[in-house]
Amino acid sequence: MRVATPADAGSLGQLLHDFNTEFDARTPDGPGAAARFEHLLAREDVLALIARVDSDAGADIGFAFLTLRPTPLWDGPLAQLEELYVRQDLRGGGVGSALLARAVGEVRSRGSEELLINVDADDVDVRRFYERHGFSDLDPDSGSGMRCYLRQLRV
Template sequence: MAHPISIRSATVGDAALVGRLLWDFNREFDSPTPDGEFFARRFGVLLALDDVLVLLAEDAGDAVGFGYLTLRPTPYHDGPLAQLEELYVRPDLRDRGIGTALITAALDEMRARGVGEMHINVDEIDRDTRRFYERHGFVNILPGEDYRMLCYIREL
């Protein structure tokens, strides 16, 4: 990586690129996944919404990672709550600060939008990812508590 990483907001025109990156991410972990074309169609819709943000990390114009965030209203803050849905850096480029650049840009943008809180779901066995988020100030135990927060999911 000879060039500095740049971070920019994706547009609807980047839907296929973001779809391919998400497909790559899911395949890396052998997750059942729709194909990149499906994700491209979905991001074609999602990127047009005001409450969706995708940040692209680029090295000399080549996409090397992304962060996908959604916002929703909450009664706990004047501004919205943000959910970091996905954060991905190509495996061959990890440990070079790209993830940090993405999460920093995401936090800066969420602060600028008046977001009161950001949530992230991480698999318990994914220790490296958990350490990454903890280094950036995220917790799964609230101050003053002695138990972890958990996320429960039910497909409908």
């Protein structure tokens, strides 16, 4: 597992395309996503991690993509896990857990005090995965349930 650089854009683009295709989500093709990753990975407020299995001919098998943004609550950034994906045939072997643990360590080392994750309410398996790793959909101060709201702005 390693921190990605712009040189990893092609692999990340293909993994993102595979991820979105698997879940029937709108997606750019691999090269389109790769071009976007190349641009994003040159930024200081973006972080991607790549998981690789050496026994699989050095193939990249998963990734985590995070964004970091300023917050008025503390000096370091607020981190958001935008994407976490492991190839379907390799799930259940600890790769996702390792990616998540490394992501937590990386954003913590950058001064972040919180890591946000948006999960679809009906995606019970993913919710259970994050809860097993200490994440909650309850506000830690009030115990109130948290919600994510979205409004598409494109025409």
